[in-house]
Amino acid sequence: MRVAIFAHRFLPETGGIEVTADVLARGFTTRHGAEVLVVTRNPAPAEFDATLPYRVLREPSPGELLAAVRGADVVFHNNALMQFAWAHLVVPRPWVVTMRAVLRVPGIPLSRRRKAVLHVKQRLIRRATVLAANSEMMSADIGGGAVVVHNSYRDHIFRTETRVEDRDRRRVAYIGRLSPDKGIDVLLRAVAGVGERGVPLHLDLVGSGEEETRLRTLATELGLRGRVEFHGALTGPQVNTVLNRAAVAVLPSVGLETFGTVVLEAQAAGCAVVASRIGGIPEALNGTGVLVEPGDVAALTEALHALATDDAAFAAAHRGREENVSAHRTEVMVDRYWELVQQAHRDGRVMVRR
Structure with a gap:
C-alpha cells in the first residue's frame, strides 16, 4: 500500500509530533511493507533525507503536492494540516487524521480571523475517513468520537542501562x-x-x-x-x-x-x-x-x-x-495506526466538495 504522511514539522527537528511521524513512517515501511512518502513544510539537507528508509518531500509546490496525493492509496495527517488539505478536494483519497495538539489553548482570546480558521479546521477534521487522537483528553477537545491511540516511545533508543x-x-x-x-x-x-x-x-x-x-x-x-x-x-x-x-x-x-x-x-x-x-x-x-x-x-x-x-x-x-x-512499545502504536490506515482504505470515503 502507498501511504503519504503529511507532517507540518518533521525531522531533523525533535519535537513530539516530528518524532512520531518518523516512528510511523519507519513502522509502516519496515513492519507492514508500505511505500511511504512523508510530505512536510520544513527544510533539511538532502544528505539527511538519504539516511531515512522512506522518501521525503519537503516544501512541496502545488503540483508536487497534488502528485503526492495522486500517488497515494491513503493520506495520513499526523495532526491536521490545513495547508495541505486542499489537495484532497482536487484529488480525492481516503484519509486518516490523528490529532496531537489542541485546537485552542484555554484562556487565550481568539481574534475574528482565528475563530473562522478554527471553525474551518473543526469541520475539516470531521470529514476525515478515520479520525484519531493521541489521548482521551485530545478526543474531548475536538468534540469526542475519535479513535484513541496513545503515543509510543522510541524503544530502540530509550532503555535502562544503569540499575x-x-x-x-x-x-x-x-x-x-x-x-x-x-x-x-x-x-x-x-x-x-x-x-x-x-x-x-x-x-x-x-x-x-x-x-x-x-x-x-x-x-x-x-x-x-x-x-x-x-x-x-x-x-x-x-x-x-x-x-x-x-x-x-x-x-x-x-x-x-x-x-x-x-x-x-x-x-x-x-x-x-x-x-x-x-x-x-x-x-x-x-x-x-x-x-x-x-x-x-x-x-x-x-x-x-x-x-x-x-x-x-x-x-x-x-x-x-x-x-x-x-x-507503549513502538510496535503497539504502529500496528494500531496501520489498522486504521487499512480501515480507511477499505472504507474508501474521501473528501468531496460541499
Whole structure:
C-alpha cells in the first residue's frame, strides 16, 4: 500500500509530533511493507533525507503536492494540516487524521480571523475517513468520537542501562523545550526548596528555548549555581544517557500537554517520574509515578524530597513502571495506526466538495 504522511514539522527537528511521524513512517515501511512518502513544510539537507528508509518531500509546490496525493492509496495527517488539505478536494483519497495538539489553548482570546480558521479546521477534521487522537483528553477537545491511540516511545533508543538501585536519588532530570508552558521555573524553585530542607539536588536540564536566559538567571538567584546543568538540545541516545544518570525525571508542565511522551521515555530509562496532573499526562502515566498539581511549588518540593529520602515513596513511584513502558512499545502504536490506515482504505470515503 502507498501511504503519504503529511507532517507540518518533521525531522531533523525533535519535537513530539516530528518524532512520531518518523516512528510511523519507519513502522509502516519496515513492519507492514508500505511505500511511504512523508510530505512536510520544513527544510533539511538532502544528505539527511538519504539516511531515512522512506522518501521525503519537503516544501512541496502545488503540483508536487497534488502528485503526492495522486500517488497515494491513503493520506495520513499526523495532526491536521490545513495547508495541505486542499489537495484532497482536487484529488480525492481516503484519509486518516490523528490529532496531537489542541485546537485552542484555554484562556487565550481568539481574534475574528482565528475563530473562522478554527471553525474551518473543526469541520475539516470531521470529514476525515478515520479520525484519531493521541489521548482521551485530545478526543474531548475536538468534540469526542475519535479513535484513541496513545503515543509510543522510541524503544530502540530509550532503555535502562544503569540499575535503579545504583543511582543517586538526588539527581533529577528535565527533558523538553525551555518554554513558559513547561513550568521549569516551578521545578527550579522546588529544587531550591528541597535544598533548604538539607537535601541538595542536582538538576539536569536538557533542551533549548526562549526561556533559557531567564532560567539561568533564576537558578543563580535561587542559589543553585553548580547544581543545575544546562545541556542544550541533545540527540536521543545522549538523552538516554542523561536519564540513566538520574533517578527522577520531572515534567512540571503548566500548559496543556495532550499526552506527554517524555514520561514514557524517562520510565523506559529507569527513572521515577513526577509530573503535572494536566491534559493527557495522567493517561500516559496510567496510575504510575507521582502526579502534582501544575504550578504547585510546595507539592513538587514535597514529592522530590520524598523520592530522595523515603525508600517506600521511591519504590511506590516505580510500581507498575515496567508494565506501563511495555504497553507503549513502538510496535503497539504502529500496528494500531496501520489498522486504521487499512480501515480507511477499505472504507474508501474521501473528501468531496460541499
